[in-house]
Amino acid sequence: MKKKIKSNLFYGLLLLPALVLFVLFFIIPVVQSTWLSFTDSYGMKSTYNFVAFDNYKEALRDLSFKKTINATTKYALLSVIFGNILSLVLALLLDSKLKFKNTLRAVFFIPNIMSLLVVGYIWSFVYTSVFPDIFTLTGIKNFTILGNKTLVVPALAVVGIWNAAGYYMVIYIAALQGISEDLMEAARIDGAGFYHLLRYIRLPLIAPTIFTCLILSVAAHMKVFELPYTMTSGGPVGMSTTMVYKIYTTAFNANRNGYAAAQSMILFIIIASITLVLNYIMKKREEKL
Amino acid sequence: MDRKTGNKLVYGIKVICVWILAAVFLAPLLLVVLNSFKTKGEIMTSAIALPGSFYLDNFITIVSKSNFVSSFLCSLFIVAVTTSLTVLVSAMAGYSLAKWKSRIAGILMVVIMSTLFVPFQVYMVAMIVVVRDLGLTGSLLGLILVYIALGMPVPIFLCRSYAVGMSKEIEEAAIIDGCSKWTMFLRIILPLMKPILATVAVLNALWVWGEFLVAFLVYGNGKPMTLPLSQRYFYGTYSNQWNLILANFLISSIPVVLFYVVMQKYIVKGITAG
Amino acid sequence: MKKKSGKGLALLVCLILVCTGIVGCGSASNDKNPDTQEETGGGTATEEATATQAPDTEEKATIEILSLKTEEGPQNAFNQMFESFRKAHPNVEFDIQAMSSDELKTTLRARSASGDMPDIITWMKEVEPEYLLDLSGESFISNLNADSVSAANAIYDDGVYAMPVDNGYIGLYYNKDVLEANGLEVPKTVSELKNTCEALKAKGITPFASSLSDLSVPYMSLIALFSETVFGPNPDWSAQMDAGEHTILEDSGWKTAFDLHKEFVYGYSDPDTAYNQSYDDCAALLANGEVAFYGNGSWALSGIRDVNQDANIGLMAFPVSENEQDAKLLCFPDTALSICAGSENIDAAKEFLAYVASEEAGKIWSENVKVSSTVNGVNVDYDPISADINYYLTNNLFTPYGDRVLRSVFTDKLWEIYSYYMLDEYDWDTLAGELDNAWETAIKSQ
Structure with a gap:
């Protein structure tokens, strides 16, 4: 019994520093913000009233907020699916025998080193200054990518993928390197080609990693803010206004802290549900094995 | 014979694919380099043409106007302290969460991971109030503590998965040898976790180096400024001086890129070992 | 074995020392007056330092200004005004930060929530009057064009919270x-x-x-x-x-x-x-x-x-x-200045606003920013376009x-x-x- 207490104390103390910081700088602020979502807190005013679920009701009626859910989902779907495919392809390419392997890995990882704000600035330069020059050079009629209602979200997704691909690539490479070489060799001797190795050995074995990357990238891309902020101001006609960008303008331009907090709670619920569903699928799959 | 030529063909296709992708990835960065050597007028005329002359004024302007050197050193100091503390704190927490057979550990893991789903903009104002209540506004300590708190979740997650995979026998052997649990943690567990800690350190350092918003809110006009804070000078509301902005990106990115290249092997190693 | 756990303790002590060291470093660089720095750990060092500073510095003040004028013209104008003001008030220092309006809004939101407003800000309508000082009755306000003053304060029921600098x-x-x-x-x-x-x-x-x-x-x-x-x-x-x-x-x-x-x-x-x-x-x-x-x-x-x-x-x-x-x-009225209600340097801040409302300062501002000043009697021909206006x-x-x-x-x-x-x-x-x-x-x- 005494030993048990001692061991609990040991593990508890190990956790303590992380826990203290976590409670101070995350739990307390988040709980406070959640409370704000039930109030009419406005701008810098120090007093506010409790309004129960009014903010939530308004959000569910607010067409322009619903529109941001669409834009965000579209952006996240594109970035998550194509981003993960690209990262996986890169990982497969760079996990095999190849000259300059390390240099290439660095090349793909470098975009991830820069903060998203910087990335946004660089790409708005690319989209607004470089592409027009290329179009003129090649004689294509000048048209604007960021001003096109259909193209703007994919254009932002390209940037998101460019930024994140290297990160997930590294995780996939790590998983691929974890597959035992003996197993692969045995399969090769049995006459398995590249496709068979991929379909029946590599992909199934790294499935847990794929799910992890899916969860991480869903959470990251659903929260996109810097790209519309630096590149489009949410336009044209609100097509690229993502949820966090909207939350930001609600809180800081319209000054409605309470409403913004309610919008954030809805975003949190959406991300959490997607994650739960992914988790559920993953668990189901593991049970089958 | 047949198989060999087939292999060669596959290899050739692979090489071509990978280099094309690499070129696409590098193109925007090359444009940054290219345009940071141009005058404002040259960029306006053409963003893709080569610079007319080797124009260095952009860099000189940046270094002279934004306290580049002192900011650089300040950022270096913050990265060093933040990253070492983050590594230590996450190693402790990750190990504990992996080995502690208690319901608390399970719940905590879920809560810590939930940080990933909450956008920072949501709770930033409330967080600043906490920072202020602790009397830490404008101090480096405050900034570092917040950085550790916000940068912790993924490192803890990585450390935990790593620790789960560590064999129990080593710990048991150490305990039988008469080590106290603390000694065991410091002398045996931490060294065993080295690969993942290196990974965590690199990823964390890269993030802290470029971080702006937290520094701006928590540290504000503290002096010396961090590098991203001093760079803000160039992103004023109406100043689209691309030549300066791009040159600025370039010189502030060089140290990180070098750091990454040097540390690269740890990143993959760490995650693999986990 | 004892020796070894001693090592662990030493590490912990080291950590604490590092932490306290940082507080010292952070706040020392903050108030530029390391002599009054107390050797205490923990977060309150900054506050204590400023508190102990007060008695022997009755006239010394550092006025913190947050401005949304990021362009070069206004920045030069501010610097010239500081220099000129300091000739008569050598004990007053200035600490000005220019940022975009988005950043200023965010900063002020955070700092008002934490009761830590600067001394002077460029006025924004988002700042509630409870955080600003009512300047009505101050003699220097009468140096300014009365229409501009009332237009600048149009959103308030009464009181003068914004001192317009230019039109x-x-x-x-x-x-x-x-x-x-x-x-x-x-x-x-x-x-x-x-x-x-x-x-x-x-x-x-x-x-x-x-x-x-x-x-x-x-x-x-x-x-x-x-x-x-x-x-x-x-x-x-x-x-x-x-x-x-x-x-x-x-x-x-x-x-x-x-x-x-x-x-x-x-x-x-x-x-x-x-x-x-x-x-x-x-x-x-x-x-x-x-x-x-x-x-x-x-x-x-x-x-x-x-x-x-x-x-x-x-x-x-x-x-x-x-x-x-x-x-x-x-x-x-475009640019306007406001004093924050909680400022610890209200007197110095008022002195400075009085200076900004002088003809000399009006000229400096008008010439550098290329706008027409609100100061009575200042009529700078800052641009050919001013005739049109x-x-x-x-x-x-x-x-x-x-x-x-x-x-x-x-x-x-x-x-x-x-x-x-x-x-x-x-x-x-x-x-x-x-x-x-x-x-x-x-x-x-x-």
Whole structure:
């Protein structure tokens, strides 16, 4: 019994520093913000009233907020699916025998080193200054990518993928390197080609990693803010206004802290549900094995 | 014979694919380099043409106007302290969460991971109030503590998965040898976790180096400024001086890129070992 | 074994030492006065340091200013004013930070929430009066143009919380050379403007400069337009709207403003390139004579002059009807300074504002920022364009209300959807309906 207490104390103390910081700088602020979502807190005013679920009701009626859910989902779907495919392809390419392997890995990882704000600035330069020059050079009629209602979200997704691909690539490479070489060799001797190795050995074995990357990238891309902020101001006609960008303008331009907090709670619920569903699928799959 | 030529063909296709992708990835960065050597007028005329002359004024302007050197050193100091503390704190927490057979550990893991789903903009104002209540506004300590708190979740997650995979026998052997649990943690567990800690350190350092918003809110006009804070000078509301902005990106990115290249092997190693 | 756990303890002590070291370092560099620094750990070191500092520094003060003037002109003006002020007040130091309005809003929100406001800020309507010092009755306020002072404080029921420094305007810049080269007169009415634009278009010249990537550019023209069509003829429109006497849907003034905006600012710009053009690009287009018209505010002038010092440009109010007299220039107090209520250096801050309200400071500001000063008796010929502005002012052809008197919930909505109308995403009924709703929400939530 005494030993048990001692061991609990040991593990508890190990956790303590992380826990203290976590409670101070995350739990307390988040709980406070959640409370704000039930109030009419406005701008810098120090007093506010409790309004129960009014903010939530308004959000569910607010067409322009619903529109941001669409834009965000579209952006996240594109970035998550194509981003993960690209990262996986890169990982497969760079996990095999190849000259300059390390240099290439660095090349793909470098975009991830820069903060998203910087990335946004660089790409708005690319989209607004470089592409027009290329179009003129090649004689294509000048048209604007960021001003096109259909193209703007994919254009932002390209940037998101460019930024994140290297990160997930590294995780996939790590998983691929974890597959035992003996197993692969045995399969090769049995006459398995590249496709068979991929379909029946590599992909199934790294499935847990794929799910992890899916969860991480869903959470990251659903929260996109810097790209519309630096590149489009949410336009044209609100097509690229993502949820966090909207939350930001609600809180800081319209000054409605309470409403913004309610919008954030809805975003949190959406991300959490997607994650739960992914988790559920993953668990189901593991049970089958 | 047949198989060999087939292999060669596959290899050739692979090489071509990978280099094309690499070129696409590098193109925007090359444009940054290219345009940071141009005058404002040259960029306006053409963003893709080569610079007319080797124009260095952009860099000189940046270094002279934004306290580049002192900011650089300040950022270096913050990265060093933040990253070492983050590594230590996450190693402790990750190990504990992996080995502690208690319901608390399970719940905590879920809560810590939930940080990933909450956008920072949501709770930033409330967080600043906490920072202020602790009397830490404008101090480096405050900034570092917040950085550790916000940068912790993924490192803890990585450390935990790593620790789960560590064999129990080593710990048991150490305990039988008469080590106290603390000694065991410091002398045996931490060294065993080295690969993942290196990974965590690199990823964390890269993030802290470029971080702006937290520094701006928590540290504000503290002096010396961090590098991203001093760079803000160039992103004023109406100043689209691309030549300066791009040159600025370039010189502030060089140290990180070098750091990454040097540390690269740890990143993959760490995650693999986990 | 004991020895080993001792090592662990040593590590812990080291950690604590490192932490305390950082506090010392952080706050020491903060208040530039390491002598009064106490050797205590923990977070309160900063506060204690400033507290112990107070007695022996009765006149010493560091005034912290947060400004949203990031351009070089205002920054130079501030520095010159500091230097000059410090000749008479050598114990006062200044710590000024310039940031974008978004950043300033965020910063002030955070700092007001944590009770840590700076001493002086450039005024923003988002700052509630509870955080600002009422300056009414201060003698230096009477140095300033009384109309500007009351316009700057129009959103408050009473009290003077904002001290206006300069008068800005939003209007239509035009390039005289472009018009002359094409044998065109300066248009005075809507139909003349339309004819001029058509004539330019026929010669392959884009009439208007506009940006669609930076939506603040066309937004400025919209503000000028509705100020002329709605608030020009009826300065009490907002109060009447609050009382339920108007709707935007049925208001012909709003409709005219949006239609003119769509027809000219958007319709006669080059929509193909507008998405690739920034605020700076637009200024350059006008300065280099590649377009004839560009709608924006006083702050755009220095950017235009940076590109072409001798650009032959003029400024006019947007024509809004066939009657020349309906075109009133939107003139309003632009930059204003406020003292924060919680400031510990209120006396020094007031001294400084008194200096800013002096003729010397007014001149410095006017010359550097290229705007007209609010200080009585200061009449700097800062730019050839000032003659155009004076024409409107002396003939009483101006309107003082821009978007600043409107509530931020409403302006946020306006900002979000105004471009939907010009890009044909919304028809008038949808747009006006949403704006009416936003007006109601704004009343409720503010």
